[in-house]
Amino acid sequence: MDCKKDVIPLMHHFLDGDISREDETKLRKHLEQCSDCQKHFHELKRTISWIKNAEPVMAPVDFTQQVMQKLPTEKKHVKYMRWFKMHPVITAAAIFFILMLSGAFSAWQQDSKLTVSKQDDLIIQGDTVIVPEGVTVDGDLVVKNGNLKIEGTVDGNVTLINGKLIQDQLNGEGLMASVGEVNGEFKKVDQVFEWIWFNLQNLFRGVFSFE
Amino acid sequence: MDVVIRDKIKQVKKGDQAAYEDVVLFFQNKIYQHCFRMLGNAHEAEDIAQEAFIRAYVNIHSYDENRKFSTWLYRIATNLSIDRMRKRKPDFHLDAEIAGTDGLDMYSQLATDEKLPEEEVQSMELQSYIQHEINELPAIYRTIIMLRYLEEFSLQEISEILDIPLGTVKTRIHRGREALRKKLRHV
Numbered sequence: 001m002d003c004k005k006d007v008i009p010l011m012h013h014f015l016d017g018d019i020s021r022e023d024e025t026k027l028r029k030h031l032e033q034c035s036d037c038q039k040h041f042h043e044l045k046r047t048i049s050w051i052k053n054a055e056p057v058m059a060p061v062d063f064t065q066q067v068m069q070k071l072p073t074e075k076k077h078v079k080y081m082r083w084f085k086m087h088p089v090i091t092a093a094a095i096f097f098i099l100m101l102s103g104a105f106s107a108w109q110q111d112s113k114l115t116v117s118k119q120d121d122l123i124i125q126g127d128t129v130i131v132p133e134g135v136t137v138d139g140d141l142v143v144k145n146g147n148l149k150i151e152g153t154v155d156g157n158v159t160l161i162n163g164k165l166i167q168d169q170l171n172g173e174g175l176m177a178s179v180g181e182v183n184g185e186f187k188k189v190d191q192v193f194e195w196i197w198f199n200l201q202n203l204f205r206g207v208f209s210f211e
Numbered sequence: 212m213d214v215v216i217r218d219k220i221k222q223v224k225k226g227d228q229a230a231y232e233d234v235v236l237f238f239q240n241k242i243y244q245h246c247f248r249m250l251g252n253a254h255e256a257e258d259i260a261q262e263a264f265i266r267a268y269v270n271i272h273s274y275d276e277n278r279k280f281s282t283w284l285y286r287i288a289t290n291l292s293i294d295r296m297r298k299r300k301p302d303f304h305l306d307a308e309i310a311g312t313d314g315l316d317m318y319s320q321l322a323t324d325e326k327l328p329e330e331e332v333q334s335m336e337l338q339s340y341i342q343h344e345i346n347e348l349p350a351i352y353r354t355i356i357m358l359r360y361l362e363e364f365s366l367q368e369i370s371e372i373l374d375i376p377l378g379t380v381k382t383r384i385h386r387g388r389e390a391l392r393k394k395l396r397h398v
Contacts, residue, residue: 008389047388048360050395051391053341057244059240063235064236066261067235067239067264067265068232070265
């Protein structure tokens, strides 16, 4: 075995702790015979223990204070951005909520056309849907964005969205008499929507107010 | 200690700047020493070590908590130190590695006008003589030797910190040990 070429690398492998058993035995055997290598190995080990004893270099006394002073004070938007990053679920929920609301709002705005559920015998005058006298409408009646005047009979539920039920004042009779017969539930939805919308608007004003 | 540091880092991530003070206190000597070993002078070491802590703070969100914080921090300090060495004025360029050699710098090409090691030993205490010889090592060996024997990082960790392959770490540590052995054999 050549000392320089073969044995010295083995010493370093040994010092790094990645030497095979076989090589370790080889190294030991060689060291027993070769005084030069013994000396070399000893010098290496001595060097390492000296390095380990080297005086540690200490940071200046006020090092930490210096660092703390130089840390950037956080700008507000950075703080917010970090908050968003820290709370992805809440952020996602908030974005979803805003999108959903704006979607609902624009749908509400666009959807101002008069729509009536498809039934025969209904008379439409402008934005007023009339169930004529003597006519019986089968099934549920839905009127959206229009007024409804019932003179005949509806055989089902009546839903009135965003519109008014017109009472025929000319008859001079009582309220119930002016309304034709409805054999089901009568629902008026606009008030509920208005109420929700009013409250949402108030909420938005509260949240996004910069005053 | 790792657990304490991990907790502190979590607090820092939540925006608690004060928690970072403990982190800096814990690592200040290690990082300062590392920079000092790489750069070779106190002024630049302080500068770069501070910068390393500031960078770590600003980029704390890119730190992966599953990995060792110290390795990450050392990595930042290492990169900053290397940057600083590159930006040095031309008269420092003797430090630069010669292309195609592993760690030979321009100093190795100069004839030495220093005193013989024996003469130097007589004028210095052993401890400071060793210190002196360590500082005389080319930066790349010095850094690796220090990480290995003073900071007691594993070879794998050193490879991560310095961003060099494990094989290169081994080669350099072998050469560093040999170089230092040669310098200290007369003692």
